Amino acid sequence: LGVLIIAGIGVFLHYDRQAAKFDLSQVARMPQESRVYDVQGREIGFLHGDGRTVVPLEKISPMFQQALVAREDSRFYGHDGIDFWGLLRASLRNLKDRDAVQGASTLTMQLARNTFDLTEKNLRRKMLEMAIARRIERKYSKDEILFLYVNRIFFGSGLNGIEQAARGYFGKSASDLDLAESAMIAGIIRAPNRFSPYRHYEAALSEMRATLNRMVDEGLLPEPDAEAAKQKRPAVLSQEDGMRIAGKSSDHARLNQDSYLMESIRHEIDRLLTPEQKDTGGYEIFTTFDLGLQSATEAAVESHLTELERTPQYPHPTYASFGPRFESNSGLTPDYLQAAVAVIDNHNGAVRAMVGGRNFAHSTFNRASQSRRQLGSVFKPLVYATAFETGLFPGSYISDDPIRPGEIRWDRTRWSPENADHQHRGLLPAAQGLIESRNTMSVRVGERAGIETVLAMIEHAGLAKQETVEPSPQIYIGNLGATVMNLVSAYTSFPNDGYRFEPYFIDRVETRDREVIYEPKTGGYRVVSPGSAWLMRQLLSEALEPGGTGASVRKLGFKAPAGGKTGTTNDYRDAWFMGYTNRLTAGVWVGLDQPEKIVDRGYGGRLALPIWTDIMKSAEDLGYTFGELPKAEDLIDVELCRYSGKLAGDACRRLGGAYRERIPQPMIPRGICEDHTRIEREPGTGPEKKRGLFDTLKGWFSGN
Numbered sequence: 001l002g003v004l005i006i007a008g009i010g011v012f013l014h015y016d017r018q019a020a021k022f023d024l025s026q027v028a029r030m031p032q033e034s035r036v037y038d039v040q041g042r043e044i045g046f047l048h049g050d051g052r053t054v055v056p057l058e059k060i061s062p063m064f065q066q067a068l069v070a071r072e073d074s075r076f077y078g079h080d081g082i083d084f085w086g087l088l089r090a091s092l093r094n095l096k097d098r099d100a101v102q103g104a105s106t107l108t109m110q111l112a113r114n115t116f117d118l119t120e121k122n123l124r125r126k127m128l129e130m131a132i133a134r135r136i137e138r139k140y141s142k143d144e145i146l147f148l149y150v151n152r153i154f155f156g157s158g159l160n161g162i163e164q165a166a167r168g169y170f171g172k173s174a175s176d177l178d179l180a181e182s183a184m185i186a187g188i189i190r191a192p193n194r195f196s197p198y199r200h201y202e203a204a205l206s207e208m209r210a211t212l213n214r215m216v217d218e219g220l221l222p223e224p225d226a227e228a229a230k231q232k233r234p235a236v237l238s239q240e241d242g243m244r245i246a247g248k249s250s251d252h253a254r255l256n257q258d259s260y261l262m263e264s265i266r267h268e269i270d271r272l273l274t275p276e277q278k279d280t281g282g283y284e285i286f287t288t289f290d291l292g293l294q295s296a297t298e299a300a301v302e303s304h305l306t307e308l309e310r311t312p313q314y315p316h317p318t319y320a321s322f323g324p325r326f327e328s329n330s331g332l333t334p335d336y337l338q339a340a341v342a343v344i345d346n347h348n349g350a351v352r353a354m355v356g357g358r359n360f361a362h363s364t365f366n367r368a369s370q371s372r373r374q375l376g377s378v379f380k381p382l383v384y385a386t387a388f389e390t391g392l393f394p395g396s397y398i399s400d401d402p403i404r405p406g407e408i409r410w411d412r413t414r415w416s417p418e419n420a421d422h423q424h425r426g427l428l429p430a431a432q433g434l435i436e437s438r439n440t441m442s443v444r445v446g447e448r449a450g451i452e453t454v455l456a457m458i459e460h461a462g463l464a465k466q467e468t469v470e471p472s473p474q475i476y477i478g479n480l481g482a483t484v485m486n487l488v489s490a491y492t493s494f495p496n497d498g499y500r501f502e503p504y505f506i507d508r509v510e511t512r513d514r515e516v517i518y519e520p521k522t523g524g525y526r527v528v529s530p531g532s533a534w535l536m537r538q539l540l541s542e543a544l545e546p547g548g549t550g551a552s553v554r555k556l557g558f559k560a561p562a563g564g565k566t567g568t569t570n571d572y573r574d575a576w577f578m579g580y581t582n583r584l585t586a587g588v589w590v591g592l593d594q595p596e597k598i599v600d601r602g603y604g605g606r607l608a609l610p611i612w613t614d615i616m617k618s619a620e621d622l623g624y625t626f627g628e629l630p631k632a633e634d635l636i637d638v639e640l641c642r643y644s645g646k647l648a649g650d651a652c653r654r655l656g657g658a659y660r661e662r663i664p665q666p667m668i669p670r671g672i673c674e675d676h677t678r679i680e681r682e683p684g685t686g687p688e689k690k691r692g693l694f695d696t697l698k699g700w701f702s703g704n
Contacts (some may be wrong), residue, residue, distance in 0.1 A: 006614070008474070016131050024139050027115045030054055030152050030161075032282030032512075033247070036265055038291045039352070039507070047269060049282030052161035054151045054514045057143060060174045062183035066221070070214040071186045072105040081108040081133035108133040111149045137320055138340035155185060155190025157239065158245060160448040168246035169197050180232040181223065183215070184208035196246045197236040204231065239616040250381050256647075260356030260366050266504050272518055284510040288350035293343060293616065296618035297353040300611045301339045303591070305358065311339060314599055315410050316592065319358055334359070338593055339608075340367035341505075341614065342488040349501025349522055351491065352584065353615075365593075372481035373589055377437045377549075378567030378576040378604070379478035382490060384442075384549055387449035388532040391669065394431035395541060395661050398441045398448075400424050407475045408447050410649055417443065417477055423569045429642070433609050437478045439477045446476025453574055453605070461490035462500065470594050478567060488576060488587040491525035494563060498529055504692060531664035534632040534682065537563055541629070543578075549605055553579070556613040560626035566609060577609040583625040584619060588612045634665035641673035651676035 011203040031049035038044050057065070069076050075083050083106050107115070111117065118125050136145065155165035162185070166174040177185070187207030188195040195205040209230045215221035237245065265287060270278065277283075309318040319336045336358070343353040356366035365371070384392075400423050403416035417439040424440065433441030446454055454475060454500050455466045463482040472479065478585040482490075485503055493500040501524045509518040513583040528536070540563030549566040564579025575590040577600060588608040591598060598607065620626065641657050646669045648658035655676050 002677075012046070016134075018128055018131065020135070022116055022132055022135075022588055024135060027136060027140070027148055028144075029279055030148070031279055031693055034269070034285055035247075035279045036262070036285045036287060038287055038294075039287045039350075039474060040290065040292075040650050041286075041292050044265070044287065044289065044291065045259075045261075047266055047285065048278060048283075049160075049165055051158065052151060053247075054161065054282070055163045055174055057147050057150075060150060061177040061182055064162065064174065064177050064186060065150075065177045065214060067179075067182045067211050068146075068150065068187035068189075069107075070209045070218045070220050071183075071187060072110070074214070074218050076146075079106060080139040081135075082130050082447045090351050105129070106133060107149050108136050108145055111145060111152065112136060114152055114154070129586050133334050151435050153189060154598060156188060156196050157198055158243070161249070164246045168242040169236050170491065171242070178234075179210060179212075180229045180658040181213040181234045183229065184234055189212040197234075198239040199537075200238060203250065208234070216384050218672075234408055236303060244314070258363075261294065261354060261367070262360060263360070263364060263506065264354065264356070264366060264369065269509070272506065272509070274441045277517070282512055284512065286507045286510070288345070288352060288505045288507050290352045290622070292622045293556055293615075293619055293624075294353045296622065297341050297343065297355055297615050300614035300618065301341060301355050302358065302380065304607075304611050304614070305337050305339055308599065311599075316598075318347040322362070334362045334593065336592075337598065338367055339611065340371065340484045340589045341583055341611070342485045343486050344492055344503055345621075346492045346496050346580065346583060346585055347501075349492070349503050350507070351485070351503050351505040353586075354485070354505075363593075367589070367593075368484045370483065371589075373481055373574050374565035374569045374593060374596075375478040375480050375482055375487065376569040376574060376576060376604070377442075377478055378487065378565050378587075379480060379482075380434060380437065380442050380476075381540060381565050382457060382461060382493070382527075383446045383449065383454060383684070385475050385494070385528045385532045385536045387430075387445045388535050388667075390449050390453065390496065392430055392445065392448055393640060393645055393661055393663065393667075394429060395640065395659050396430045396645050397427040397642045398430050398433055400426060400428050400438055403440055403668065405445055408443060409543055410451055410471050412475050414473070417474075431539050431542070434539050435518075439548050443473055443476045446473065451475070452649075459529065461493065461524065461526050462486050462502070463490055473563050476571070477538065484587050484589050490527065491578050491587065494533050494540065495582055495585065497530040497534070497630060498526060498528040498533035499524050501525075502506065515703060529666070531632065531667040533668075534630075534664055537629050540579075542562055550577070550579070552605055552609050553613050556610060558616050560615045560616070560620065561629050562616070562626070563629070564609075564612070566604035568603045572597045572599065575602055575604040575607035577604050577612045579612050579616070581616065582629050583624060583626055584610055586615055588615075632664045635662045635663050636668060637662050638668055640669070641676065642675040644675050645669060645674040646671050649673050649677060651679070655679065 030052060032560060033049040033051045034047040034053055036044045036046060065595050092370050098660045102279045109129045110128050115197055118129055121418055150162045152161065154160055157168065158169040162174045165185055166172055166177055169185065184197060184204055184207065188204055188209060193205050194200065195203045212226040212229055216223050216226045269285060305521065308314055317336050322334055322336050338357050339355060341355040342351060344351055354368050356368045402557045404416045419440060430445060433445065436606060451471045455469055455471060458469060463486050469480065489500055489503045501522050506520060506521045508516055510516050542548055544553045544562060544564055550564045553564060560581055562579055562581045564577060567576030573595040578587045588611045590607045637660060638658050639658050641652040642659055643657050649672045650657040657676055
């Protein structure tokens with residue numbers, strides 16, 4: 001006997017030491033679900049936790065508390081975590097079973113098991129469970145243990161905690177449960193799926209009656225009250241209604257829980273909150289997204305890409321054909337056509353909609369915020385706007401001739417880009433070069449601005465850090481990678497008088513008590529001057545009119561004041577459209593994850609522009625009002641020289657270089673052009689030598 005006692009003490013000490021390794025503060029940590037809402041308060045989804053809402057004991061029906069104790073642990077208030085009498089009875093019942101001691105788990109032991117995930121069914125687990133339970137009893141009061149238990153325990157059908165169970169099964173708060181309902185919920189705890197009121201109502205009813213009998217046996221309930229309650233058949237909700245009322249998921253939440261939207265929100269919240277805050281959960285997360293606009297954006301993407309995939313000349317696997325292949329082999333990566341979209345509020349940088357791809361289940365890679373694709377011609381407006389800062393004007397002449405060796409600094413390859421029409425038209429106004437997206441002119445415009453100035457603009461626009469971009473003249477025509485989100489942010493500077501706000505989509509985070517624990521500090525950046533932004537608005541508005549690369553916007557029925565630019569990279573690998581109104585700026589990219597030709601003549605105006613147009617028309621239908629684009633103040637009508645960009649002099653007028661243009665007052669050049677005066681004085685270049693004069697001017701001001 002002494003040996004057995006010593007051995008027992010040794011076993012007890014061993015498991016007590018093992019139990020000491022568990023952090024008992026975890027018992028009180030019950031991650032609550034954090035709800036995520038759109039800008040109008042509609043539920044998008046949820047984060048953290050497993051759906052529970054923690055409620056204090058005083059907000060839980062006393063009848064449920066009594067039913068729980070009677071059914072699960074009648075000596076709860078008299079033991080120190082282990083019910084030895086109950087354990088002895090269970091041991092006798094299981095004498096023939098050497099595997100595991102079944103039954104006799106106190107509420108405290110169950111709390112230990114559920115907190116630390118002690119799921120193995122063997123003697124070691126049971127001994128460890130008892131040792132942890134004793135430590136819990138020493139740390140927490142009985143009321144605290146009961147509070148932690150009823151809020152942590154699983155009640156079946158995805159319902160965690162008594163508040164969610166009461167709402168899910170009966171559509172009411174835990175404080176409003178009647179006797180029969182309390183007994184039913186308490187009765188199903190030991191096997192919540194087998195006794196589910198949704199699927200096995202009669203079994204749940206039997207457990208309710210057994211619990212009422214236990215309450216009578218324990219002296220917690222008069223027998224007449226129990227008999228009256230046994231005659232009741234509690235009205236259980238349908239599972240669909242129960243899940244909705246319990247807040248497990250609204251229609252939007254089910255739709256968006258595994259989506260590019262929710263994954264972005266989850267990642268940002270993980271960055272913003274501390275580990276302890278994430279463990280606790282229970283927050284109200286308000287975002288800037290608009291679910292109506294989000295749905296319309298997703299629909300526009302899918303409609304137009306599906307339409308393209310159905311054309312006879314489309315050469316790649318289609319989205320429709322990929323689905324079955326994916327289901328049979330989840331190791332595949334999608335090789336069908338993709339798209340990415342971002343829609344940003346000009347006034348504050350709030351992201352209203354975002355599409356990261358066509359199917360999150362196929363690929364979690366967010367092409368709107370993670371993929372840096374070559375920009376092509378959609379980058380040109382930023383180059384022109386930068387050049388406007390240095391004295392170029394829309395009416396200034398720029399040569400469209402091929403680039404000559406040595407003409408462009410930083411060019412080490414004797415490179416000259418082709419224009420889309422494979423033509424060169426001599427001297428043209430800079431405005432025409434942008435509206436028609438002429439590559440050779442764009443290179444010369446960038447050269448006029450200077451590579452250092454353009455690189456600085458790239459950083460101010462939020463596209464890339466200067467030091468990460470190799471200085472090359474190919475940048476001037478969009479040989480630069482950036483995300484859709486960042487490029488849309490850069491474009492907001494045009495309708496915003498040269499200013500952009502950092503994109504954000506978490507508007508605030510609150511506790512359930514409405515305490516705000518996070519609000520963004522939205523910072524802004526000057527990309528270009530107000531005058532330069534105004535000039536760009538004029539040009540990009542003209543680009544949507546007949547003759548411009550974005551003219552299809554009007555043909556497709558979008559009539560509000562707007563500006564935009566198409567973009568297409570080499571061999572039709574990327575198709576872009578960037579555009580804005582006075583309120584929203586949106587960008588669309590279309591392409592394949594592994595860059596290759598999408599389709600012959602896969603221009604941005606054909607593949608991306610129609611998606612943008614549908615998004616903006618949907619925004620109007622949803623109540624977004626688009627008014628006039630901002631007007632420039634202090635516009636002055638001045639006479640400029642087309643070649644030098646300075647104020648025109650008499651010689652400029654005599655030699656045909658003068659023209660009139662309305663520009664913002666701060667952009668008026670300080671000096672008068674003297675170049676034409678010098679040309680007049682050169683022998684052999686007087687008025688009688690018109691052709692020679694033109695060639696001289698062309699050589700002076702085009703770099704040829």
